[in-house]
Amino acid sequence: MGPVRRPAIDPVLSGVPLGYILYNLKDxxxxxxxxxxxxxxxxxxxxxxxxxLVKFNNTDLEPPTHILAVHSKQQNGLFTLYPVHALVVSTGCAHLPLLPDSPAIPPGAxxxxxxxxxxxxxxxSPSMFQPILNYLYMRQNDVILDVLLPIEDNEVDPFIEMSKKQAEQFSVKELLINARKIWGLWANASALGIFDDHLFTTMEIAWEICIGALNISLDKPLDSGVDVPPED
Structure with missing residues (x-):
């Protein structure tokens, strides 16, 4: 007899509202x-x-249920492996491929x-998958801000002051790299079907601040646009 399998999402949760599940995932x-x-x-x-095969020897923690092999269409045969819990990624990503059943592991085994x-x-953008994954697990905006607003003090307000601070701390090349990170995060969230208002608001704020910093560095009006070609 083969190993006992368990569905990607516990059937017990099939009738539970998604909002309730996401709320408890914060804990x-x-x-x-x-x-x-x-x-x-x-x-x-x-x-x-x-x-x-994965190595896992901590009985105090809940082992992951799946391995995601993340790649882009341009990366022929190159992928990065991410151990994940189906409950986290399936409830957070509406466009995630159907996850197969995983082995049933007794608690504390x-x-x-x-x-x-x-x-x-x-x-x-595979390079920006880790921040997305961190957010799905933690559900905290700080997880995203630490990546998208790499300044010493991101509590400065208003946005124009944060843009000025970024313009002071980073070169145009570094700001363009950061803009690509923001684009990559946004593209990943859209592709995965992460419908989270807090996440997208955070990305929009980071984008406005970054573009403002670029405009300052390039001596352009703050409301002018800057075209940033996406790369990964």
Whole structure:
């Protein structure tokens, strides 16, 4: 008899409103994140398979349920592995591919090695997937602001002052790199179907501040646009 499998999302939650699940994830998400970070995926020596062996030896944490192999269409055969919990990514991403069932693991069981299903995930900006994943687990705007507004004090207000501060601290090249990060995060969130007003508002604020800083550095009016070609 093969290993017992469990659905990607517990059927018990099928009738629970999504908003209620997301609200409670604010409490359990950080602990689940620790479990994901404590997991070491063992990449295959050949082509990517449908399952992968991972190392996990912390019985105090909840082990992940799946491995996401993240890549872009331009990256032929190149991917980055992310251990994840189905509850977090499935409830947060409406456009995520259907996740296969994963092994049922008894709570507190000592399982130094697990075999988890692998799901290939193509997104516009693979390098900006980690911030998205961090946000899905933590549900805190600071997780995004720390990446998109890399200044010593991001509590400065109003926006024009934050733009001036960025213009003082970073070169035009560095500001363009940051603008690409913001675009990459936005493109990933849109592609994954993350319908989170707080996340998109945070990205919009970061974009306005970054473009304002670029305009200052380039001696343009603050309300003028700057075209930033997306790259990854």
């Amino acid at each position: 359990i998400g950080p602990k689940l994140s620790e479990g994901a970070k404590a997991t070491q995926a063992i990449p295959p020596t050949g082509p990517l398979h449908s399952e992968m 000592a399982m130094p090695e697990l075999t988890l299903p692998v799901v290939s995930l193509s997104i516009p």
